[in-house]
Amino acid sequence: MPAADPRVIVALDFAHPARALALMDRLDPAQCALKVGKEMFVVAGPEPVRWMVERGFRVFLDLKFHDIPNTVAQACAAATRLGVWMLNVHAAGGQAMLEAARQAVAQTAAERGRPRPWLIAVTVLTSLDDADLAAVGMAGPTAAAARRLALLAQAAGLDGVVCSAQEAVPLRAACGAAFKLVTPGIRPRGSARDDQARIITPEAAIANGADYLVIGRPITQAPDPLAALAAINASLANLQRNPQ
Numbered sequence: 001m002p003a004a005d006p007r008v009i010v011a012l013d014f015a016h017p018a019r020a021l022a023l024m025d026r027l028d029p030a031q032c033a034l035k036v037g038k039e040m041f042v043v044a045g046p047e048p049v050r051w052m053v054e055r056g057f058r059v060f061l062d063l064k065f066h067d068i069p070n071t072v073a074q075a076c077a078a079a080t081r082l083g084v085w086m087l088n089v090h091a092a093g094g095q096a097m098l099e100a101a102r103q104a105v106a107q108t109a110a111e112r113g114r115p116r117p118w119l120i121a122v123t124v125l126t127s128l129d130d131a132d133l134a135a136v137g138m139a140g141p142t143a144a145a146a147r148r149l150a151l152l153a154q155a156a157g158l159d160g161v162v163c164s165a166q167e168a169v170p171l172r173a174a175c176g177a178a179f180k181l182v183t184p185g186i187r188p189r190g191s192a193r194d195d196q197a198r199i200i201t202p203e204a205a206i207a208n209g210a211d212y213l214v215i216g217r218p219i220t221q222a223p224d225p226l227a228a229l230a231a232i233n234a235s236l237a238n239l240q241r242n243p244q
């Protein structure tokens with residue numbers, strides 16, 4: 001694990017793994033973590049993740065597991081063996097699934113003599129609104145459901161949640177200072193909104209209580225990705241997460 005604790009997690013959302021790896025080659029593990037999602041994992045499998053870990057990057061494996069407890073536990077154990085730094089599951093998988101995932105991650109890491117990866121939960125997908133929740137029979141509104149699921153994840157021993165930076169303030173209040181809040185939907189001032197409906201600047205996300213910022217296209221599609229990342233890191237250099 002790198003000694004640095006960079007706050008930016010670069011989302012490597014590329015159709016071709018070679019492009020992701022080409023960008024990885026230019027990045028510095030002290031300046032950012034990397035996120036690998038379903039698209040790249042389905043195309044390229046675990047090998048690129050191994051390369052990233054070997055290069056010293058913290059890797060967030062964003063596969064959002066949601067299945068019966070035994071299956072999710074086995075998948076989390078396998079991800080832990082890959083050496084990832086962070087992985088996630090759906091809180092809606094229920095308490096038994098969350099506890100099985102937590103236990104599998106802890107046990108596998110201990111067997112290998114490694115630090116335990118952060119296990120975080122997805123609460124309510126930001127693509128869902130109150131009507132969508134009602135249609136699948138989930139009590140809403142979305143903000144209440146996100147709080148409920150975050151507290152369930154915390155009670156099951158998970159380390160944090162993925163949430164929008166708007167949700168970060170109430171979730172920090174509900175879950176306390178040690179709970180990790182990982183926020184996508186980040187756009188530095190002046191960059192394109194793309195398909196994100198609700199966006200917030202990196203500085204505002206940290207001010208709202210985010211621990212880590214998932215940032216994709218503002219870095220990966222920038223004319224100079226390294227300069228874009230450096231500018232974001234510089235804007236955060238003297239900021240403390242708030243509230244503490």
Ligand code: C5P
Nearest residue numbers: 011013126184185196214215216217218
């Ligand atoms: O390119 P951009 O910065 O929008 O990428 C954001 C990343 O965060 C993508 O990988 C996207 O799938 C992910 N994400 C998100 N909103 C969520 C959860 C994850 O944008 N609610």
